[in-house]
Amino acid sequence: MSERFDPARWKPAPFLPEGDGREGSLIFVVAVLCFLACLTAMGVLAADRAAHGWTDQLTGEATVIVRARGGETADAAAARAAEALAGTPGVAEARALEPSKAYDLIRPWLGDVSDLEDLPVPRLVTVTLDPRHPADARRLDRALKSDGVDATVDDHSVWIKDIRRAGGVVAALGLAVFVIIAAAAAAVVAFATRAGLAARSDVVEVLHMAGAEDGFVARMFEMRFARVAGLAGLIGAGAAAVLAAFLRLAGGGGGLTPALPFAWSDIAAVIPCPLIAAGVAALAARLTALRLIRGMA
Amino acid sequence: MRYGRGPEILRDVSFSLAPGSFHFVTGPSGAGKTSLLKLIYLAATPSSGTVSLFGEDVGRAPVTARPRLRRRIGVVFPDLLLLEHLSAFDNVALPLRIAGHKPSDYRNDVAELLSWVGLGGRMASMPPTLAGGERQRLAIARAVVNRPEILLADEPTGNVDHEMAVRIFRLFVELNRLGTTVLIATHDQDLIARSGRPVLHLEHGRIALRSPLSQPLGSVRG
Numbered sequence: 001m002s003e004r005f006d007p008a009r010w011k012p013a014p015f016l017p018e019g020d021g022r023e024g025s026l027i028f029v030v031a032v033l034c035f036l037a038c039l040t041a042m043g044v045l046a047a048d049r050a051a052h053g054w055t056d057q058l059t060g061e062a063t064v065i066v067r068a069r070g071g072e073t074a075d076a077a078a079a080r081a082a083e084a085l086a087g088t089p090g091v092a093e094a095r096a097l098e099p100s101k102a103y104d105l106i107r108p109w110l111g112d113v114s115d116l117e118d119l120p121v122p123r124l125v126t127v128t129l130d131p132r133h134p135a136d137a138r139r140l141d142r143a144l145k146s147d148g149v150d151a152t153v154d155d156h157s158v159w160i161k162d163i164r165r166a167g168g169v170v171a172a173l174g175l176a177v178f179v180i181i182a183a184a185a186a187a188v189v190a191f192a193t194r195a196g197l198a199a200r201s202d203v204v205e206v207l208h209m210a211g212a213e214d215g216f217v218a219r220m221f222e223m224r225f226a227r228v229a230g231l232a233g234l235i236g237a238g239a240a241a242v243l244a245a246f247l248r249l250a251g252g253g254g255g256l257t258p259a260l261p262f263a264w265s266d267i268a269a270v271i272p273c274p275l276i277a278a279g280v281a282a283l284a285a286r287l288t289a290l291r292l293i294r295g296m297a
Numbered sequence: 298m299r300y301g302r303g304p305e306i307l308r309d310v311s312f313s314l315a316p317g318s319f320h321f322v323t324g325p326s327g328a329g330k331t332s333l334l335k336l337i338y339l340a341a342t343p344s345s346g347t348v349s350l351f352g353e354d355v356g357r358a359p360v361t362a363r364p365r366l367r368r369r370i371g372v373v374f375p376d377l378l379l380l381e382h383l384s385a386f387d388n389v390a391l392p393l394r395i396a397g398h399k400p401s402d403y404r405n406d407v408a409e410l411l412s413w414v415g416l417g418g419r420m421a422s423m424p425p426t427l428a429g430g431e432r433q434r435l436a437i438a439r440a441v442v443n444r445p446e447i448l449l450a451d452e453p454t455g456n457v458d459h460e461m462a463v464r465i466f467r468l469f470v471e472l473n474r475l476g477t478t479v480l481i482a483t484h485d486q487d488l489i490a491r492s493g494r495p496v497l498h499l500e501h502g503r504i505a506l507r508s509p510l511s512q513p514l515g516s517v518r519g
Contacts, residue, residue, distance in 0.1 A: 005420040015380070
């Protein structure tokens, strides 16, 4: 039997045979891991956005609790406080809260009591700060004291600190989950490399005998698994992007829950996934192959 | 030389090969012929003694030096070790690819060599589709494609008929004329007798008979 073969059109074939059956399961496992990693990344971005939204709201406002002193009524003290604060640099607006709103705020704790108005409920003044040069709590406090108002300024710093801490914890957890997923992917690839080397020991032997260096042989496995993981990363990232798009469409700007407000831009977080998957797989395959090949030599 | 804690396979084997020489190693099965070749192509290390190749004590050379030395040696393995998923052309081009040559630099040489060994019409064929003699010639073409300084062949005519054995032997003679040192392990006494080449006869891991050897290219002492 003779075939037509043109050496001028010959292209070197890969040393490792293509289409290994084991690759299907590897692609599935790495794709699932990439899917989870992408969801984690998008979840962290959404949580970070929620935390920033809340802190932005809180940092732009302050609440002043005003107590009546001497013969002055609470309403008069609140009005005086609002006036004093409105003229303070760094304050955009100061407004005494209507008594009914103050009662509304404490009603959940006391119930629907008919003579609530008789209670010495402190009045609240909401202060909207100048976003460019916001006044701090000390300045507000000084302004109130200089006008002789008995009041406590709450600039929400305790809440802001808590929200920032919670945001940091969510980000750290997200990073930890990401590292665990990357480690799991590396372990799966290392296992597949080990199996691949065992299955293809004939190729490794021939290459060695023909003068191939360990790095040359390891690079074959590195490239093969980088390609497989890159493809799996593409599948996992694609699935995560589709899910995120569905959540955004179904939940709108607020997402399905205000704690995770998804934005269209969050979907961009999946873009580096195939590259990271390929990089992790290449590294895991190279290190595993080099260790095993050195043992075989 | 011994494998692990097993019995001694080669003992008191000491000889040198001159550059451009042509030798046979012979002896009964289990005499140590394959082990001797393995020592030379660096697939085994001596448990004592030295193997010197190209002026280097390869037993003491670092593992990282082996690829460089192996590229100067062509080997026809007893089981041929062809890569079944690669075409005949790819199999022969393999040592050149490993050496880092560009395909454009060697594709014509590979085609010429395949024609020279009588496989010009089978370049795209996969090894499982080739006949025994064709596979043997393919393995030989791969062993010589990068013009090695030493060619080692372990039972290269073991699975072919007499006519094919003679053709293969002529290939080796031709290569030897081009300057390659040839060492063939075989127990084909007829081939050895007709060649008139020097012979190392191994028995129970020792050299039982030898022909005079001249200027050394490499040596084995143990």
